[in-house]
Amino acid sequence: MLTLYFLQSSRAIRPAWVLEELNVQYDLKFANRQADGSVPKDLGVPTAVGKSPAIQDGDFILGESGAITEYICDKYDTQHRLLPADxxxxxxxxxxxxxxxxxxxxxxxxxxxxxxxxxxxxxxxxxxxxxxxxxxxxxxxxxxxxxxxxxxxxxxxxxxxxxxxxxxxxxxxxxxxxxxxxxxxxxxxxxxxxxxxxxxxxxxxxx
Ligand SMILES: N[C@@H](CCC(=O)N[C@@H](CS)C(=O)NCC(=O)O)C(=O)O
Incomplete structure (x- = not known):
């Protein structure tokens, strides 16, 4: 099962929406912002840079929302709905x-x-x-x-x-x-x- 590391009010909306559009099953590892809107010190994200979003798909760990959304399409969007083939x-x-x-x-x-x-x-x-x-x-x-x-x-x-x-x-x-x-x-x-x-x-x- 694919895991999405999701920080509240962040770019993580991007891969989450893509996963939902494609009806891919995923676990959500959710982190909240602090009361003043700042990001907690350790998000528990397994990439070296530790930013949100990140995903883990089996042993494969990936950061950067653009790369993540493209990977999800390459793997799960067999109809090329979200990333056209043309x-x-x-x-x-x-x-x-x-x-x-x-x-x-x-x-x-x-x-x-x-x-x-x-x-x-x-x-x-x-x-x-x-x-x-x-x-x-x-x-x-x-x-x-x-x-x-x-x-x-x-x-x-x-x-x-x-x-x-x-x-x-x-x-x-x-x-x-x-x-x-x-x-x-x-x-x-x-x-x-x-x-x-x-x-x-x-x-x-x-x-
Ligand atoms: N270019 C990266 C930016 C990632 C990024 O800056 N994420 C912010 C949230 S939107 C974050 O995790 N900030 C926490 C931090 O900088 O420690 C992407 O598109 O994923």
Whole structure:
């Protein structure tokens, strides 16, 4: 049985949702955040870096949410539902996957790291980077007019992108008084989906 190491309010929502979408049986090793939202010292995660998420599948241990979600698809998504076989669609999905960590989360983490000490000018720049990311996503969704990021069914693009968008809106990183209607509609589509709802019920995920 596959084990998912799941820290509350973390990127672990990504593999959890993928496992639920594919109806893969898994054990959930749950860790809560401390009362102030910080992460407990030892998450009990068996990777060297010890971050959430991680999985153990037999003897195989893997970290990094992008690598984990791809592994789950390679092993369990025989119909290529979430990671399409067609090279163009697959590349499109992976474009969002890479953007989710390498662009969106990068800017969010930089903002969180700097917000208590940086100058107002530096903070404005960091907030501007996230707003620019939202503009890009709004533009992508306007061009495609699909329910999800790549087509009208959930893919790994949605599973990876959901977390940075939830964090951005929950923490109001440059969002106050502004709107990105396509992005906000996409978030609604995701959060009302049956597989996503099942994931929240099983994990208690909240942002
Ligand atoms: N790039 C990694 C980032 C993992 C990461 O930073 N996870 C956070 C939670 S979202 C964590 O475990 N933080 C605890 C720590 O840094 O000790 C991924 O996508 O899995």
């Amino acid at each position: 090279p163009v669609k697959r590349a499109r999905v992976r474009e969002f996957m890479w953007a989710s960590e390498g662009t969106f989360m990068l800017h969010i983490e930089a903002y969180f790291g700097a917000r208590s000490s940086a100058s107002p000018e530096a903070l404005t720049k960091l907030v501007g980077a996230t707003q620019h990311d939202l503009d890009w996503l709004e533009n992508e969704l306007s061009r495609s007019s699909t329910k999800y990021l790549v087509g009208d069914e959930v893919t790994l693009a949605d599973a990876m992108m959901i977390f940075p968008l939830q964090v951005t809106f929950a923490n109001k990183i440059g969002t106050e008084g502004k709107s990105w209607p396509k992005v906000q509609q996409w978030l609604k589509n995701v959060e009302s989906g049956e597989g996503y709802q099942r994931t929240v019920k099983r994990t208690g995920h909240r942002v």
